[in-house]
Amino acid sequence: MTDVISPARRLRRGRPEWLRGPALVGAIAITVWLLVALTVPLWSPYDPLAEVAPRLQGPSWHHLMGTDQLGRDVFTRMLWGSRTSLPVAFVVILSSVVIGTIVGAIAGYRGGWIDAVLMRFVDITMAFPPILLAMAITASLGPGVRNALIAMVLVWWPIYARLLRAQVIAVKQREYVESAEAIGVKRFAILRRYVLPMAYTPVLVNATMDFGQVVLLTASLSFIGLGARPPSPEWGAMITEGATQFYSWWIATAPGLAILVVVLAFNYVGDALRDSFDVKGVL
Amino acid sequence: MNAPLLQVTDLVKEFKVRSESGKPGVLHAVSGVNLTLHAGETLALVGESGCGKSTTGRCILRLTEPTSGTVEFNGTNLLSLDHEAMRRMRRNLQVVFQDPQASLHPRMTVRRLLGEPLEVHGMPKAEIPARIEELLRLVHLRPEFLDRYPHEFSGGQRQRVGIARALAISPALLVLDEPVSALDVSIQSEIVRLLIELRERLGLSYLFIAHDLAVVRQLADRVAVMYLGRIVETGPADLVYSNPQHPYTQALLSAVPIPDPTIELARRRIVLQGDLPSPTDPPSGCRFRTRCWRADARCASEQPLLTAMANGQEVACHYPGADTAVSVASSKP
């Protein structure tokens, strides 16, 4: 007899086996960043927006990552940057998953012309490089974090729609779905109870991996002036400011490192999740 | 006789397919099948893989939409019902699949698996727990299994859960699609015994779809033999087994091994030549003629129709007749 332990059950069992090595490091890094984002106003070493020291000083004991061209503490600003990047990424991923799920589920489950229309739309969206499309949308809506967020959701949901659609089509052909149909379970209930729970794992894994990508994209948009504007402490915007101060390398390095750590951390965790769920090459 | 419980008339199912070269073609899965099943009866639909027996079953249940024909259940043509009406009709005809590992939701406990059909068909919530326990008793499973998941059971126990789920809403007809072929021999016989017991206790009718003629023998009142989308022979099980008239039935029966070396060594086996023709390009006339030792020009030009014989057997062959060397004597142990 082959025992099939479903991913959800595996998750529920106390010690997750996949949380080892790089994934564990990644998970710790993510936890630390989340704590920072939540609590930094309570213990922030300096005011992120105030001039607290002479300008363009290199790293020192008092200013771990030096000060920028306006005399603000770079380390403090880097910590505060997580309060933009992480919530934005979270909202973008969540909204994209929700929209993608609805569209993907309908397309995959109903098939026919509905599927054809929805998927052609998805194809068109995905034909553009995400950064280019996000730039175009933000530019037309006007710069700002809120508009960048909307733009990123518009760019991102088709990925999940396509992923979930493929899963739904695969799961829908399984025998227990047919058996539910034979019992007389209503179509929506079949989709909700039989198809979606079994189709969802790759979306979950991908969303984890994409989290880092969205952080990167947020920073990229800010870097080119379409997202957060100065003086707000946002990683991408900070890099823009640092880029002009060529000899004060620490200004751009600090937010760059922050982005690197977050992206890597989510990739490690996502990778491990994918291996543990044995999700085969998605997309 | 009374009006039949299930009457299938001229059932046709064709699938649009593309050949490897990309040419569109038509796969003739079921080509004009007629079946009649009376209340309390077990009709076995037998044949080898690709003969269309499972597709026939799925068309009857409307898990696949037939291309044409009618399926009358208690006088109602199922094919004329809309989705919602068919959904409500399903309480009368249920199905047990071959592989309970695949046909039971892996993340539902037995309690949910058995409770769901009851909820779906509107049983008051208060009555459900008692009914679930009754169902478990019916299929001889212990009540402490209620909160287990399908993967925690052995193959035979899982199939009992599958049967209990199908019986939950007290259907009149059960379509059994190869219900024992995924199981070990010693487990097979338990499930067959359970099916016989349930049939007597609940007055069920079975449409038993199977390839294993020895298992069918233990259960069937009547048998319909399919080959390449058509029924070639049908009749009371004892007659078909002891006195097959169609050459394919004879070959099929002669190929089934009998677990008794003295009989095996004395038997003459008809070993069919060649392969099953492709259902995308079935032979003209009689579909069995390409492998038949009795075939002649007439078989290629004229399709033989099912014709009743005096004893109740029906054969679709231009040259029917017993082949004494291969018939399997009907013996009592």
Place this chain on the structure above:
Amino acid sequence: MTATGEPILRLRDLRVTFQTPAGPARAVRGVDLDVRAGESVAVVGESGSGKSVSMLATLGLLHNAEVSGSVKWGDTELVGASTDTLRSVRGRRIAMVFQDPMTSLNPVLTIGKQMSLVMKAHQPNLGKKELRTKAVDLLNRLAIPQADRRIDAYPHELSGGMRQRVMIAMAISNDPEVLIADEPTTALDVTVQAQIMELLLKLRNEHNLALVLITHDLGVVAGSADRVAVMYAGRIVERAPVLGLFASPGHPYTSALLDCLPRLDRRHDVVSSIGGTPPNPADLPEGCPFAPRCPKAIDACRSDEPNLVRIGTSDVACSVVAAGAAVGEPV
């Protein structure tokens, strides 16, 4: 047909253990079996009985398993043998045919190419032309129509029965002396099964091949085996000539198994069955593993595991049967 003479393949106390999360699973627990030229031996059992595993261990095809005991090919010991030794025997002297020809064939190579590769492995001197002629000849011998054209076909272009013939053709292409067939017809339809079994028996007769048939189907056994070994929970519980086994099964498991077989030629008034399920090889009961399901079990069965004892023409591992038969002597 009964073969006499020295066994060419000799299994002695073969044991296979797998490490599983649930602890060591003793899949095969001391199997003794002799195979002689020209005879067909059936190894029968339900899933998990160890019938396939013991034969895979024989050929050294198990990885991640502890194998002990002895498998002798002539004077060559195969358990623990070097890869080179195994390779010189495997495919050349002892060949194997598996249940599912689709997964055993390489989907991107033509039939002819695959057959050539198999032949070249053991007969490196054969030239391209000779290989092709031999391959066509083999396919012809296995009654594959239009062999000279089919040889250029890919596996997916053939029917299941054809693929199994190709597998058998490949298996016999180096003229082995033993052919181990693991459920060779289980994936096939019954009329195709008849074709394949007829072929296997013909090969045995023509080449004096020893045939080891691993199967769960006692019907197939009845028509094709000379001797039968019935396995349960990793051990042989009964070893007997085919006629004797069916006429008077010695072990209670054998008789129970025969009783619950559905038969084509009769409708049973009462369908009998064996209650319970086979034991988990990682959690075997004390004593005889069949005792919990055995109608004849006595207290001794739950404490001592019986060994094979000669009773008439059969060897039976059952304390109750051995006690009843005065002639019983250990084998």
